[in-house]
Amino acid sequence: MKSIMLEDRWRKGPWTPQEDKLLAEHVNLHGGGRWNSVSKLTGLRRSGKSCRLRWVNYLRPDLKRGKITPEEESIILELHASWGNRWSAIARSLPGRTDNDIKNYWRTHFKKSTSPSKNNVEKKPKAQLLTQQQDEEMRMTMTMNEVERVAVAHDMQQEMAYVYPFTGMLQGGSPDGSISDGSSEEEVSWGGLWHLDI
DNA sequence: AACCAAGTCAACCGCAGGGGT
C-alpha cells in the first residue's frame, strides 16, 4: 500500500501550461538547482528530476527552437567524432540546444546511416573525459573555421530573437502580464498537446 | 479518404558522481 502511495506521489506525463507557469515562476524567483524542493515550494506534484528536465529541455529562456542548421549539424558531427555520445558536452558547444535535442537529432539523422565513431570514446573515467573535453573545447575554439564562426555569430543573433520574448515572459510576464492568454503566438509554441486539465 | 511506416520530440528510467553529514 505504502509503495503505491509513494508511486502515486508524483505526477507523470506531459506537462500542463499551469505546471510550466509554476515551474518557470519558481526558477525565476529562486534560480535553478534544489530541484527536489521545487515540489514542496510550488505545490507541483512533479519529482525534482522531472522539474529539472522540463526546465532544461523546454522552459529555459535561452533555448533555441526550430531545426538544427547545417552549421550546427557540422559541429555536431565533428564533436561527436571526437567525444562520442557525450551529448551534454556537445550541447555546451551549441548555445540554445539541449542534449536531448542533439541526441534526438543524431538518432534520427545519423544513427541508421553511419555507425558512430567510437574512436576516443570508450568508457573512460570521468576526470579523464573532462580533461579530454577541455582539450577538445580548446581545440574547437582554435580550429573552428570561418564558416562556423559566421554561423555561430548568426546563431547568436537568432538566439537573441528567441530569448527576448521568453525572458520577458519569465522575468516580468508577458506584456499583458500573463503567461499566455491563449491567443498569442506563444501559445502555439507552448504546445497544442497540453490543453488538458490536471 | 484511409491506412501504414517513418520521423520527431517530450518525458521517463537507471546509473554514476559529488557533496554533505
Added chain:
DNA sequence: GACCCCTGCGGTTGACTTGGT
C-alpha cells in the same frame, strides 16, 4: 571512511505528426 541525498547524464520509450501509397 561510510552512508545518504541530490544532481546530471545517457539510453530508451511512447505518443504524436507527417508523408507516402
